[in-house]
Amino acid sequence: MxxxxxxxxxxxxxxxxERRLPYPFCPGCGHGRILDALNAALxxxxxxxxxxxxxxxxxxxxxxxxxxxxxxxxxxHGRSVTYATGIxxxxxxxxxxxxxxxxxxxxxxxxLVHAARRNVGIAVLxxxxxxxxxxxxxxxxxxxxxxxxxxxxxxxxxxxxxVCATVAVNGAAFxxxxxxxxxxxxxxxxxxxxxxxFALVDIWELCTAYFVPNNRFSRQALExxxxxxxxxxxxxxxxxxxEYTRAxxxxxxxxxxxxxxxxxxxxxxxxxxxxxxxxxxxxGQKVRSAASVLGRAAVMSGLYATQxxxxxxxxxxxxxxxxxxxxxxxxxxxxxxxPDVLVVLAREGVPRARRLACGMGPEGRLYVERxxxxxxxxxxxxxxxxxxxxxxxxRSTGLAAVxxxxxxxxLVPVEAxxxxxxxxxxxxxxxxVRAIAARKLLVQ
Amino acid sequence: xxxAFITGAQAIVQGAVDSGCDFYAGYPITPAxxxxxxxxxxxxxxxxxxxxxxxxxxxxxxxxxxxxxxRRAMTATSGxxxxxxxxxxxxxxxxxxxxxxxxxxxxxxxxxxATTPAQGDLQFVRWGTSGGFPVVALAPExxxxxxxxxxxxxxxxxxxxxxxxxxxxxxxxxxxxxxxxERLKSAGPVTPxxxxxxxxxxxxxxxxxxxDVPAFSPFGGPHVVRVNTSTHDEGGYLTKDPxxxxxxNRHLVAKIEAAAPDVEDVALDLQEGxxxxxxxxxxxxxxxxxxxxxxxxxxxxxxLAVVHSxxxxxxxxxxxxxxxxxxxxxxxxxxxxLRLEVERVVEAGQRVTGVHRVDGELITPGxxxxxxxxxx
Ligand code: SF4
Numbered sequence: 154m155x156x157x158x159x160x161x162x163x164x165x166x167x168x169x170x171e172r173r174l175p176y177p178f179c180p181g182c183g184h185g186r187i188l189d190a191l192n193a194a195l196x197x198x199x200x201x202x203x204x205x206x207x208x209x210x211x212x213x214x215x216x217x218x219x220x221x222x223x224x225x226x227x228x229x230h231g232r233s234v235t236y237a238t239g240i241x242x243x244x245x246x247x248x249x250x251x252x253x254x255x256x257x258x259x260x261x262x263x264x265l266v267h268a269a270r271r272n273v274g275i276a277v278l279x280x281x282x283x284x285x286x287x288x289x290x291x292x293x294x295x296x297x298x299x300x301x302x303x304x305x306x307x308x309x310x311x312x313x314x315x316v317c318a319t320v321a322v323n324g325a326a327f328x329x330x331x332x333x334x335x336x337x338x339x340x341x342x343x344x345x346x347x348x349x350x351f352a353l354v355d356i357w358e359l360c361t362a363y364f365v366p367n368n369r370f371s372r373q374a375l376e377x378x379x380x381x382x383x384x385x386x387x388x389x390x391x392x393x394x395x396e397y398t399r400a401x402x403x404x405x406x407x408x409x410x411x412x413x414x415x416x417x418x419x420x421x422x423x424x425x426x427x428x429x430x431x432x433x434x435x436x437g438q439k440v441r442s443a444a445s446v447l448g449r450a451a452v453m454s455g456l457y458a459t460q461x462x463x464x465x466x467x468x469x470x471x472x473x474x475x476x477x478x479x480x481x482x483x484x485x486x487x488x489x490x491x492p493d494v495l496v497v498l499a500r501e502g503v504p505r506a507r508r509l510a511c512g513m514g515p516e517g518r519l520y521v522e523r524x525x526x527x528x529x530x531x532x533x534x535x536x537x538x539x540x541x542x543x544x545x546x547x548r549s550t551g552l553a554a555v556x557x558x559x560x561x562x563x564l565v566p567v568e569a570x571x572x573x574x575x576x577x578x579x580x581x582x583x584x585x586v587r588a589i590a591a592r593k594l595l596v597q
Numbered sequence: 598x599x600x601a602f603i604t605g606a607q608a609i610v611q612g613a614v615d616s617g618c619d620f621y622a623g624y625p626i627t628p629a630x631x632x633x634x635x636x637x638x639x640x641x642x643x644x645x646x647x648x649x650x651x652x653x654x655x656x657x658x659x660x661x662x663x664x665x666x667x668r669r670a671m672t673a674t675s676g677x678x679x680x681x682x683x684x685x686x687x688x689x690x691x692x693x694x695x696x697x698x699x700x701x702x703x704x705x706x707x708x709x710x711a712t713t714p715a716q717g718d719l720q721f722v723r724w725g726t727s728g729g730f731p732v733v734a735l736a737p738e739x740x741x742x743x744x745x746x747x748x749x750x751x752x753x754x755x756x757x758x759x760x761x762x763x764x765x766x767x768x769x770x771x772x773x774x775x776x777x778x779e780r781l782k783s784a785g786p787v788t789p790x791x792x793x794x795x796x797x798x799x800x801x802x803x804x805x806x807x808x809d810v811p812a813f814s815p816f817g818g819p820h821v822v823r824v825n826t827s828t829h830d831e832g833g834y835l836t837k838d839p840x841x842x843x844x845x846n847r848h849l850v851a852k853i854e855a856a857a858p859d860v861e862d863v864a865l866d867l868q869e870g871x872x873x874x875x876x877x878x879x880x881x882x883x884x885x886x887x888x889x890x891x892x893x894x895x896x897x898x899x900x901l902a903v904v905h906s907x908x909x910x911x912x913x914x915x916x917x918x919x920x921x922x923x924x925x926x927x928x929x930x931x932x933x934x935l936r937l938e939v940e941r942v943v944e945a946g947q948r949v950t951g952v953h954r955v956d957g958e959l960i961t962p963g964x965x966x967x968x969x970x971x972x973x
Contacts, residue, residue, distance in 0.1 A: 206816050208662075218823075219834055224816045226665065226824040227835075228658075229684050235655045239662020239670075242646050243620060244817045247666070264658075267651040401646065410638030413611055415599035415778045445602075445773065452602045452775050460602075460773040463712070466627075485887040487772055487880075488959040 164199035168192050170222050177216055181365075183333035183358025184280055188217055190333075191250070191278065194343035195223070200248055208237045210253035210261070212287045214280040217252050231261030234268045237275040245398040250346055251277040256285045258316045259294035269320035269351045271397040276345040277353040279316060282360035290363025297378070301367045317355045321390035326350025328390040332379055333358035334372055341388070350396045414577075418455040420569040427480035428564060431492040431509060433502025434551055436464065436473050439588075440498070442578070443551035444475030446585070447559060449576070450569040451479040459487045463505075472501040473551075479564055494562055495535065496520045496554050498542060503528055510535060520558060540595045549588035556592035601778045605743040605770040608781060609699060609763065610635035612747025613671050615783040618697070619645035620668035622659040624652055624678060627711040628767040629701040632673040653681035657698070661685060664694050665824050667815035669751060669787075673699035675767075676718060677708055679725060687726035688826045689760035690849060693802065693811060695790055696759075697750045702766040702879075704957055713957040714768045716879050716930040720937075722762045723908050730846075731853040733860050734762035734908040738882040740774055744781045746905060749862070755790045757856055758810050764907055766930070768880040768959065795819035801833035807848045808855035853909060862905035863914035868893065871900040873972050874918050876939055877928040878904040881960050885928050888965035899969055910938045919943060924972035928952040928965050948972070 169192050176185045195205065205223035209215045211230035218225030228236045237249045258265060258279055268275065284302045285291040291304040294314045301308055321328040327348040329341045333356055345352035357375055359365055368374075379386055395403075430447070434440040441462050451458040459478045465471040476489050491512035497503060503525060510519055510533035517535030522542050529537060540557075542550050552574065559565050567589065574585035609632055613621070621636040623629070633649065640647040646663070650656035653674055660670040674682065679700050689696050702718045704710035722734045733753050735746040747763055754761040793799050793812035799820035802811045811831075814820040823833025828845060830836040866889070873892075877885035882903040889901040902918045904911060919925075919942070927936040927949060936951045943949060952968050954960045 203819070203821055204817055215827075216835070222821060224822045224824075225833070226662070226816075228661075228824075228826050229688055232654060232658045232685070235650075235658025236662035238655070239620075239622070239659035239664075240666050240816055241662075242648070242659065243663035243666035243668045244815075247817050263651060264655055267655070401648070404641070406641030407638060409642035410610070410635055411607075413601050413603055413607060413778060413781060415601055417599050448773055449602045452600045457775040458602060458773075459775075461768070461771065466711070484774065485883040486959065486962050487768065487774075487883065488961060490961065 165202060165222065166196065168195040168202055168205070168222050170220055173220050176220060178213060179362045181359060181361035182213070183282060184213060184217065186333040187278065187280055187338070187356055187358065188220065190339040191342055193339040194346060197343050198248065198346065204246065205248045205250070206240055208233045208240070208249065208251045210251070210257035212254035212256055212285065214252050214254045231257050232264065233257065234261055234264040234275070234277065238268055238273050241273055241275055242398050242401070245274070245402065248346055249275040251275055253277065253279060254285070255279060255281040255283060255293040255295035258314065262294070262314070262319070265316065265320055265353070266323050269323040269325040269353070272324055272326055272350040272394045274350055274396040274398060276348065278342060278345070279353065279355045280358060281355055282358045282364055284360055284364045286360045286363060290360070290367060300364070303363070315384060317353065317389045320351065320353045324394065325353055325390055326392055326394055327352035327388070329388045330355040330384060330386050332356065332375055334376065344388070350394055416449060416452045418453055420454040420566050422451070422454040422456050422565050423563050424456060424479065424481055427478055427482065427484065428494065428562065429489040429492045430477045430479070430494040430496070430558065431489055432475045432496045432551065432554065433498065433506040434473050435499035435501040436469050436471055437547050438473065438498055438550040439548050440473040440551040441475050443555040444477050446552060446570055446573045447477050447479070447555045447565070449573040450559070450565045453569045453573060454565040456481055456565070457484050459484050461487055472505065474502060474505055491517070494518045494520070494558055496558060497525055497529070498522055498550050498554055500525065507532070518562065520554065541597065542595065544594045545591050548584070549591050552585060552588035553591040553595055556589040557595050560592065599778055601776050602773055603740055603776060604631065604773045605737065605740045605765060606631035606635055608740040608743035608776070609747050609765070609770070610639050611781055612744040613697070613751070614639050614643065616669065616748050616751035616787045618669045618671050618751065619643070620660060620663040620670040621645070621647035621672065622650045622656040623672050623674065624650050624656045626675045626678050628703055628771050629673040629675045629678070629699065631771065632699060632701070653678040654685065657682045657685040660696055661688055661694050664696050665816055665822070667818070669695070669755070671697040671699065673701060675701050675703045676705040679718060679721060683726050686760055687728060690726065690730050690732065692824050692826045693758040694760065695754040696761070697747070697754050697763065698760055699763040699765060701770045702764065710957055712767060714766055714880060714930060714959060715955070716766055716881065717934070718764065719907055719929070719931065719934040722764055730849050732760060732762060732908055733757065733853060733856070734764045735862065735905055736764040736878040736907050737769055737905070738879050738903060739769060740776045741780050742905065743769060748783045748787065751787045753856070753860060755787060756810065757852055758790060758813060759853065764879070766879045793820065800831045802829060803831045804848055807844070807851035810852055857909040858913070860906050860909060861911040861914055863911045864903040864905065865914060865918055866901040867918060868898045868900045871898040872922060873897070873924045873926065873969055874900045874902060874922045875926045875928065875965065875969065876902045876904065876915065876935065878907060878935060881928045881930055884960045884962045885965055887962035888969060891962060891966050892969045897969065904935065907935065912942055915939065915942055919947065922947060925949045926952060926965060926968045926972070928960050930954055930960065
């Protein structure tokens, strides 16, 4: 950690903005003690206050950042850890400290778990006074069983969350539990903010406005409870793991994604007007990649093209349907209520295909796998062409069918399809080209 | 002339990269996932950060933290994720966080239809957080506009220190189509947010006139910075002083309203002597353009307005297009959300017909054509 530096920057004797004192908390509230301990820890770090960000959650603790000379971010209830993570990701050299209450540990429990799991280098101080102070003393997920709060007047019936164990079991680099009265509090906070990884300190303290009067609670009772609950106190977990933002930076990035590739129209299509094609098949027939080859081949042939796909969320089973429009003119509406060409390659595509076939007129072309022809014998005026897919491997079916109709319907030259298949299908180019050649098997 | 065959998602990713976006966080959700997948491949090799968060709340939370640490941040989701973004959208408005939020609309409410096209979020992005403060939202109807409006969204977010929405839809984002790659090039680098001079005192939320945008200074930079999502004074300190509260709230409205003329973005295709005006946006605008072309072929004089800036509502452009018009046709995949705004600006005697579809299919050009012809 870098000490305070830069022109004119001295390590400050205090990080508290003394002009703003006193703290706004109720007499006897533990918050002030914890903030003083945090200040003492910050003084030890000697960090430039401009390199420190204090992120506060909601509750009385949310008032705290205003009393520091460091940067401050006052955010939404439970989400402080997410802002802190974003800040640390953006500038990993910053010291990022989250101040949250026991209430924030409930609504924001999810983020605590994930920040610990990732080992984001932020320090979370939990101002744990067992209830919501700001809203009038309600039960929190950290309220001890039996305690009276304004929302559990008959006593809290719930088991409390062990926030230290929660972050520790999920990979936190440092977790500790103590009380606001602990003389070593500042040392634990110092360790938390200098830990190279996720750190959390669960600090038990008094809410003199609500929890103390409702439960005849006191400093002695708190210190006794800390001993008697059986929860470990002091440093609960210390482990060395690579800090998340560094791990991310050190990772070799995967190649920078597919750039948008320009396609030169080198082929010619004889198409005079738009043609809409729907391919209805099954998962595994490579219907979508065949449609994409057709789309790119059309663009290579100087046409406009659109492609939209429909498949179930379970991608490796069920139907796979692609809709392609190719046209010499720009394409507006991309829907195809009744296609010019409908290709049915598998049983899975039949329900949708039958509806579509009903809307097709006598100029429509219906290419159907032989075994499915009976399902289309009535209800369509389209001209039916029979396909035999049994001689083809399943993976070749989609592209072979696309190649066949591209040829028969004079959509695009086969050479354009071959080039589109080679381009952008690294490793399977030859398989794709063989599938195009296999189109002849479909009509034998 | 060279061409490309790309999806709207690819165009959005390219637009973000060309805008200098260097931070992305998202959570998988159809139909916005292709943007997440594009960004996690595009940003790291360029020195940026793109990650998957534990949920949508964290995704936008990461972006807010990063944006205030001088990153150009973007996130993308769909309806259910937008619901989870809601509170943090309020954060971005209140704390003046520059941020691009892509909403790839799908059918709602709730989980609705993950792959079903819809345009039901137009009013949702406008009123999607508490308080009723204005936002900026842009709507593309094809891959080329996805690119252009993503760049514009970054321009506006940086300039206004505000969340800017790209209101896309499933069809536009997931459909592959032909584009001219020359049109996927930004005019130049996006102008960065105005930053405070390094010397001298700094007020995190200082402004003179209500419409002025406070100068930015990042966490970790030359100043001590206070970011506050609660009602605050110019220094970023909590306040309940009525004069300061009102000044802040009026400022948050004034800076968006003052920018409205620059935000306004409507493709007007006005026809001499037209008595009918068709207004649409997003995927439905494609059908509207087809219908208008066909109506003209049939001898009708019809004008078309494709709205690219849905919020603030482009009142000036639409009012200009309304001159001499007797009938309006508004086409959208919902029960009439843009129509409501159009109805607010028409004059007595101008009749508005909505063409709305909510069965998960696209509006056909024929349906719009019929509405045009019936107006006669
Ligand atoms: S309500 Fe409780 S937590 Fe809040 S300031 Fe008073 S004593 Fe402290």
